[in-house]
Amino acid sequence: MARTRAGWDWLKGPEPWSRRMLAGDLASAAVLALVGVGVDELSKSSGLKTVLGVVAVVSLVLLRRRLPATTLVVGAAASALLPGVFLVMVLLGWSAGRRIVGVGRALGAFLLAFLAQVGLTLVDQWAQMRPVLVLVFTTLMFLAATVMPGLASRYWHQRRTLLSALQERNDRLLRERTMVAGQARLRERQRIAQDMHDSLGHQLALIAVHTGALEVDPALTDRQREAVGVLRQASVAAMHELREVVGILRDGVEAPAPVEEAQPAARGVAGIAGIVEAARAAGTDVRLGTAGQPRPLVAACDHAAYRIVQEALTNAYKHAPGSPITVELRYEDDSLVVEIANGPAGDRVPGEVVSGGQGLTGLRERARLVGGMVHAGATEDGGFRVAGVLPYGTEPAGIVEDVADDFGQRSQARELALKGAPPLDWAALDRELSVPVRTRTGGVAMGCGIAVAAVVLLLIVMGAAVVMLVGSADNALIGRAEYDAVHVGESEESVRGRLPSGDSVLTGGMDRKGPPRPEDSQCLVLLSTDNTEWSADDTVFRFCFRDGKLVDKQAYQVKQ
Incomplete structure (x- = not known):
């Protein structure tokens, strides 16, 4: 059993030989053997030659993958003595053209096969035909039936190999560019996070310490102490939020808040009602609506929904003070839709609004990090609308999509990988493509031109031979x-x-x-x-x- 498996592994060679390929080779061998039997019958060959021709055809077809050069030479020699083996030379030439590595080895194998076929044909037909005629016909037939399929196969295989190499190297280049872009983005985020931590964190800590000390000052009245307490709670909440923002910038995910540090209000969907109530207490007409069956969200999406409402309300305060605002939460089948719309803005003094213009950009980036999206734009009645779509589960957006596929080959390379294509042998590829491109393409073009010219010349010679044969029949x-x-x-x-x-x-x-x-x-x-x-x-x-x-x-x- 072990010897059989070892023999099978040797027979199939370095290429993967599936059952489908084996069935195709057996079918090809059967067809060529059957046609060879017909050729032997027309040429009045003996029964021994017919049997030897069938055995030779089957053996050569099955061994051509493992021994391309050897089967080419043996097939050429056998075709000179066994008429039924001649047609298999087309398949052997095609197989040898694509499987023999190196231009020198391929040229040597085809030259040796040519000498074997011509030499044995001359020996076999010396007593029956003129040697010059045998030499001309055998040479033309070898060029047409063996060299031309070999050149076509080699060109086709080199083109496929080159395209596969370009696709794989392009995919590798894209992965490297993705890694470089990701590292650059991570470094920039860490730098921004460090700056925010060092500057804003220090200032907020000072505010919290001073307001905490001021809150217990006995000289303050109750109303002043209550106002100072609000400031202290706001500074503590700002420190918590700064910690989360720094975590997002550093890691790309929400930073969990420590359990022991109590937060003044939930910064998620549950906290939206609180900021709506705070807006109403400040005199703004805000209405909150909910549709669908509420479902839990992961922490990052939950906090993103809170931030979308908070930023949209802030923008409405700035740009459309006094206009009614509608906040709606819709629980769809696969995502939460957060929509905030306000009416048209009233008259306001120019230049009274101070805005950095980065709020909506930050919301879009926050939604993108969790696999969602944010849309903002004017409504038909002159108001403004902000809508966010957030998935229930976290689906981090890959940075790969930010890198352009310059060659348009990424999808093809992935398809080849999914189909189970074997990895490229880069050493064999470099040896195969070591010839300069201009020389290689010129050689292939010249070889194909020679083969085509040989076919044309063969047809001309065969036509002349038929005319000469018919004309000379009366003389014999x-x-x-x-x-x-x-x-x-x-x-x-x-x-x-x-x-x-x-x-x-x-x-x-x-x-x-x-x-x-x-x-x-x-x-x-x-x-x-x-x-x-x-x-x-x-x-x-x-x-x-x-x-x-x-x-x-x-x-x-x-x-x-």
Whole structure:
């Protein structure tokens, strides 16, 4: 079992070989083997050659992933001796083009395969055809059926690899930029928090200490002591709020208040009623409404709702004093909607409002930190409306969305990762793409041009060969009656005058396949017109001349 698993791991090679890929390879091997059997049948190959061709096709298809260069060379050699293996060279060329790492190794493998195919084809067909014709046809067929698929596969694979590398490196660049942006934002927040803590914290602590000491001064009246107490409570509340703001700036989340420090009022949804009542006590017309089933919120969202109402009321006091204000809390299915609207502003003295212009910006940032949003704008009646949408659960907004995807490839890289694509082998990638881009693309373009030119030339040569074959058929065919009408002893001139010239590729090498020729004789070989394409043998007529006379004539069978 262990040996079988080890053999399976070796067979599938470095690439992941799924069951789907295995089924595809087996299906390809079956189709190519079946077509090869048909080619063997048309070429009148023996049963042994057919069986060897089927075994070779299946083995080469299954081993091409693990041994791309070896299968290419072996397949080229086998295709020269086994006609049914020729079609598998297209698949082997495609596989070797994309899997052989390095331009030098790929060039060497294809050159060795070419030499093996041409050399063995010349040896096998030496006695039947002209060597130059065999060399030309074999070279053109190798360029068209093996080199062109290899170049196309290599170009396609390098393009896919380069795009994958760019996508992964772009995603890495975006992550690094996200980290840099996050660190810069965190440093800036910490700096602001430190400044607020050192300046405002110190001043508020002094106010709290002095008001606390002043509150117990026996020289104050009860009304003065009550006013000082309000100031002390306000300074203590301001210190608590400053601590929370500093926590948000430092960590991006709400800082929990110490349990032992009592707060003057809840700073959450529960405290909204308190600030509404305080506004009414100050003479402002404020109405509070609630819709839906109240639901608990996490601390950060709860405090954000309180701050939205507080800031909106403050803005209404400043910009529209005396106008009625409506505060509404709506508990939706997935979020809390806080809406504050006021009527149109009355007449006021220009320049009387002092505002830093940062309140709404701070509300939007606070809502963004908890995954919500804030909208502010004028209403149709001339008033102003502030609305915030806050989720019930905390959904921190990622800083990644603030970083632009310059190349537009982040989603594609994530899709590749989700599909289970294997990580890139950067060492192999660097070796594969080590050739300069201009040289690599120029080489691929030149190779594809050579392959296309080879295909065109092959078609031209094949067309010319067909025309030549048809034209030379009349120079190589006679009937049985014409053969019988020729008698030994007749003059060579008389016999050649009645017979075709025999100058045809159809009769090449057939004079050496029959019975031994007479010594010092020159022979004319012709084919019988009674031969059919379904016959396994061809009938050959041979006429041998010596000293100007016909000294021998033979009729014999030659296997096609």
